[in-house]
Amino acid sequence: MQWPSHGGQPERLRKMFGLAAARPVLDFSANLNPLGPPDDVPELLAKAFDQVRRYPDPHYEEPRQAIARAEGVPVGQVLLTNGGAEAIFLVAHWLQGKRALLVHPTFGEYERACRQHGLNVTSLFLANPPCFEWPLEQIVEHLADADVLFVAHPNNPTGTMLRPSALHLILEAARQHDCYVVIDEAFVDFLPQHASCTPWLREHPHLILLRSLTKMFTIPGLRLGYVLADEAVIRELAERQMPWSVNALAANLLPHLLANHEFIARTRRWLAVETDYLKSSLSALGFETSPFNANFYLVRDGRAGRWSKEKAVTEAERLLAFLLGRGIVARHTHTFKGLEGGWLRLAVRSREENAQLISSLSDWMEQS
Ligand SMILES: Cc1ncc(COP(=O)(O)O)c(C=O)c1O
Incomplete structure (x- = not known):
């Protein structure tokens, strides 16, 4: 498969997985500030x-x-x-x-x-x-x-x-x-x-x-x-x-x-709150994350450490496709040396979007 080399390309992923372009997507694949650009x-x-x-x-x-x-x-x-x-x-x-x-x-x-x-x-x-x-x-x-x-x-x-x-x-x-x-x-x-x-x-x-x-x-x-x-x-x-x-x-x-110090300060406050929310929600669902400080993180099934490399990659791809079917775009990690597709990278987004992500990940865990 010819994986896109950067995040922020939802259309390419959708085509790769043969999914219809019916619904709007939530793009968690590009690590940009969801509060921006500033209003002015x-x-x-x-x-x-x-x-x-x-x-x-x-x-x-x-x-x-x-x-x-x-x-x-x-x-x-x-x-x-x-x-x-x-x-x-x-x-x-x-x-x-x-x-x-x-x-x-x-x-x-x-x-x-x-x-x-x-x-x-x-x-x-x-x-x-x-x-x-x-x-x-x-x-x-x-x-x-x-x-x-x-x-x-x-x-x-x-x-x-x-x-x-x-x-x-x-x-x-x-x-x-x-x-x-x-x-x-x-x-x-x-x-x-x-x-x-x-x-x-x-x-x-x-x-x-x-x-x-x-x-x-x-x-x-x-x-x-x-x-x-x-x-x-x-x-x-x-x-x-x-x-x-x-x-x-x-x-x-x-x-x-x-x-624009006010915008930067607001962004930092938002990130601190959402980071806590995501870390505790993901760990409660049984996902493993990198110990992130920034506005993005690596995530995988908490059992992946015990799986073979092949299974970990297959499961990460299945999760990517599952999320895509829900209109949620994650960043694959096939182009990151040392990860080779075994993880997904997700951006920290607004509370509403993060909650939608958590709900989809909860459904994934229930069915797998
Ligand atoms: C670590 C890092 N440095 C630099 C860049 C490039 O950013 P810019 O849009 O400023 O060129 C990126 C983009 O993803 C990045 O992740």
């Missing part, structure tokens, strides 16, 4: 419409200043990008032909970017599912033979984080071995402010932070992200960036989004 976004975009007649400022001074103020870093440490995805490919381009270290299962675009730019990739794996522990000793050991480590933090698809002490250990080893550490914080805005590694930039010139506004503000179609790193690194990345890579409407919107 349509009006802000309409007001800025005239800007499409001109080229954007190639240096994006205003949005970069806004990011620098919000993050408390000098503007020379900021690069505006066309989503977090462009940032990943810029880093791989800059380090082309070198050695990368990845810890799977993780976001698939790291590997794609590395392969595209001829990096030699070494793969490690999170240990002991459903805990998905970081193999800290192995990571530190392999940093000696790597030029860059990519870490999604929180990690996609597990939704898990490293302890600050583990991050510290990795950064110190990376410094010793002259290895860059890319911490992709695409989902960090969903967590309390102290979860971000921004304050560590001052002490760690090898640290490269990637950020995305598409997840928190539900604007994946607009594309917006940025890099925070040492000024020398930012210059290298900027040199490889396509001119006018970020469109004027997105660039103009950025300062308004960053200033």
Whole structure:
């Protein structure tokens, strides 16, 4: 089967399973904020419409200043990008032909970017599912033979984080071995402010932070992200960036989004409440989840650990099809190394949608 490489493609899944396109779908496969975009976004975009007649400022001074103020870093440490995805490919381009270290299962675009730019990739794996522990000793050991480590933090698809002490250990080893550490914080805005590694930039010139506004503000179609790193690194990345890579409407919107503290705070409150609800409901039904902090998680039947790998994959596919029949779209995990289809990834949605999911999962458990 040709599985879609990303979430958010319900029509493709429906066709794969030969299901009629009769009813609307609840999309749990893309990990976007269900509260967004913020209410003022349509009006802000309409007001800025005239800007499409001109080229954007190639240096994006205003949005970069806004990011620098919000993050408390000098503007020379900021690069505006066309989503977090462009940032990943810029880093791989800059380090082309070198050695990368990845810890799977993780976001698939790291590997794609590395392969595209001829990096030699070494793969490690999170240990002991459903805990998905970081193999800290192995990571530190392999940093000696790597030029860059990519870490999604929180990690996609597990939704898990490293302890600050583990991050510290990795950064110190990376410094010793002259290895860059890319911490992709695409989902960090969903967590309390102290979860971000921004304050560590001052002490760690090898640290490269990637950020995305598409997840928190539900604007994946607009594309917006940025890099925070040492000024020398930012210059290298900027040199490889396509001119006018970020469109004027997105660039103009950025300062308004960053200033919308009320929306961010509301999102964090919603996530904390729904996370508790989902963790307790899923465990009561007999499902197992990754110990997630982010707005998505891995889930499987609690008995799957005792099944053969083949049975676990078959059951996950049957569950995916069952949910699809109920109009609920989950993310398959066939394209995540280390999972190979044995889990499903689900986004945290509104209470009404989460309750519908729980009700369908309860029916599934009853009939299986
Ligand atoms: C960990 C991670 N980083 C980056 C991205 C890319 O996000 P963007 O839409 O900002 O390009 C994603 C998208 O799913 C992601 O999961």
